Amino acid sequence: MEKMPRWADVALVPLINVALAFFVSGLVVLAIGENPFRAIWIMISGSLGSTSGIGYTLYYATNYIFTGLAVAIAFHARLFNIGGEGQAAIGGVGASLVLLAFNWPYWWLALPFAVLGAGIFGGAWAFIPAYLQAKRGSHIVITTIMFNFIAAAVMGYLLNGAMKNPNTQNAETVAFPAGAHLPTAYEVLTPLGIPFSKSTPLNVSFLLALGCAVLVWFILWRTRLGYQIRAFGHNENAARYAGINATRITLITLVISGALAGLLAINAVMGQQERLIKEFVEGAGFIGIAVALMGRSHPFGIVLASLLFGMLTQGGFELIWDMPDVSREMVLVIQALIILFTGALNNMVRDPVERLFLRFRKRKS
Amino acid sequence: MDFAAGYLQLLLTMDMTVRLSVVLILACLAGLFSERAGIFDIGLEGKMLISAFLSATVAYETNSAWLGVLAAIGGALVFSLIHGLASITYRGDQLISGVALNFLASGITVVVGNAWYHQGGRTPTLTGNGRFHEITLPFIDTMNNIPVLGHFYSEVVSGHTAIVYIAFLTVPLTWWILFRTRFGLRLRAVGENPASVDTAGISVVRLRYSAVMIAGVLCGVAGAYLATSQAAAFGREMTAGRGFIALAALIFAKWRPFYALGATLLFGLLEAISNLYPNINVFNLFEIPVQFTQALPYILTVVILAGFVGKAVPPKAGGEAYVKER
Secondary structure, eight states, X not given: OOOOOHXXXXXXXXXXXXXXXXXXXXXXXXXXXXXXXXXXXXXXXXXXXXXHHHHHHHHXXXXXXXXXXXXXXXXXXXXXXXXXXXXXXXXXXXXXXXXXXXXXXXXXXHHHHHHHHHHHHHHXXXXXXXXXXXXXXXXXXXXXXXXXXXXXXXXXXXXXXXXXXXXXXXXXXXXXXXXXXXXXXXXXXGGGTOOOOSSOOOBTHHHHHHHHHHHHHHHHHHSHHHHHHHHHHHOHHHHHHTXXXXXXXXXXXHHHHHHHHHTHHIIIIIIIISSOBTTXXXXXXXXXXXXXXXXXXXXXXXXXXXXXXXXXXXXHHHHHHHOTTSXXXXXXXXXXXXXXXXXXXXXXXXXXXXXXXXXXXXXXX | OOHHHHHHHHHHHHHHHHHHHHHHHHHHHHHHHHHHTTOOOTTHHHXXXXXHHHHHHHHHHHSOHHHHHHHHHHHHHHHHHHHHIIIIISOOOHHXXXXXXXXXHHHHHHHHXXXXXXXXXXXXXXXXXXXXXXXXXXXHHHHHHSTTHHXXXXXXXXXXXXXXXXXXXXXXXXXXXXXXXXXXXXXXXXXXXXXXXXXXXXXXXXXXXXXXXXXXXXXXXXXXXIIIIISSSOOTTTTTTHHHHHHHHHHHTTTOHHHHHHHHHHHHHHHHHHHHOSSEEETTTEEEXXXXXXXXXXXXXXXXXXXXXXXXXXXXXXXXXXXXXX
């Protein structure tokens, strides 16, 4: 069967989908009585117009790279992990336990152990649904959603009980030791003579996120494990027949996925809050789904999509200042529409585009 | 505690169980219609949320709870139509479509609600005819003369809003439609083996759309109940995962209407217990933390899904788009 060129499938169709999502979002803005073009301009200048804007954009993008990679690696095995929200929260507990255990003298000493703590806890939180999926056949989508709710309850229990800072009313831990402070973009760039805003939470975790993107690419396309994951995702029966252990692949993939989601805590808890608070994930686990779909589950695409969603989040905050009628949930609407158009209604755009290409080709020959 | 007080406490718990089960029953039956026709519907949650919002706003603006229900059904039908387009017409991923609709509902309700009423996503409190009122069933006085049973009648059976009775009547109605009508037979067939239905010359697409639309109507009523009966306004994220719990109940019920009633009553009971007795003291030894009681429905869902309570076999063609042979 004839096909349309690869670039159209990989780039053109997603672009049209995203454009449609933005078009419908614009209609929503119009419906509540604001000018969508002015909204777009405020969002772009708010997210890219100053080093402070850029800093926040990249900070949010860091979160989304972690959760986007988490969703994507599971997608490759045809598993849908909606539990990033809960895995990140529990990852935060892991990182905090490590950071509160010692009076860490240097950040570079604390970082690897915090990464381990966050990764192991996040991975463990994904392991239970993974085990139930692999061994008991319970649907991963519903169990991971349930685990998000359970994680919220666990966080509430810990932060009002065992881990609570006794000197405050808030549900939070005491501050991490000063030595565990991750260098911010301001602290890194100023000695190099590059001026950068002092107020942004952007920190070295951004590099960790990029490193994870490379690592995920390497695992998926350069190792035997990655080959097995992709084979399992393409055709479960064929993979089983080729001797791939389905249980093992499901468990490993989802534990890696949960660990990646858990690493979000390095950026948001260790990097920004410097203590554990209850609601630090802020929906990043769900945005990871949109990011993975938009990035076509490829690490490079995910980094690009994360930048876009970082812009949307930061721009969305600026929008509330200038347009009081637009609330920050507008970002959630845009995100939902992107998931809808790129994920579920993909064929609505793809079919006509393909037909167009085929007709064009026929005329040529 | 003497017997009379204990009995009253029990009746109170049962009454609350009935109230809290309504949303779950309607949502569970919605999922039942959809999944029996082979369409997964993760988006029950979002459909109920958008209908709760629409019912609250329309009931507030028109001061009529019934118009609120109509608006709710309309909103849920639009969402159903999108889900149908994505999963039937364009053969997209049904799970992803559901997830997108859930996010769309939780975003758009707050954005629009905030733009209209400036109360952080809440809608104004409903009063008078904007709310559903409790119906007192006849013969309360004569029934009250009968010991034990009379109080059960007046406390648990009587004194609910119209939607509660509608919801409980929907259960036998669903059973009758699915197992005693031609439409029901075809609907079940299309969820098990769409090709055979197609061969018989019946439109798979039309059947699946009807199922998805019926699910929309039921979700609409459920959402309206949430905002105009159980509460008196819309609040952000007020569905609080009930759509997912309904899906778990559906699996627990093995996709059967009367089992679904039992399963949803069980989940309703759990919610009632966590509302009425947040801190349960076990023999003065230790106290069960409130977070645990709150998380119990979710934990139980996981346990049920794990199949520790018997194996559930879903409709065979669930989740797959039907591609006609060409």
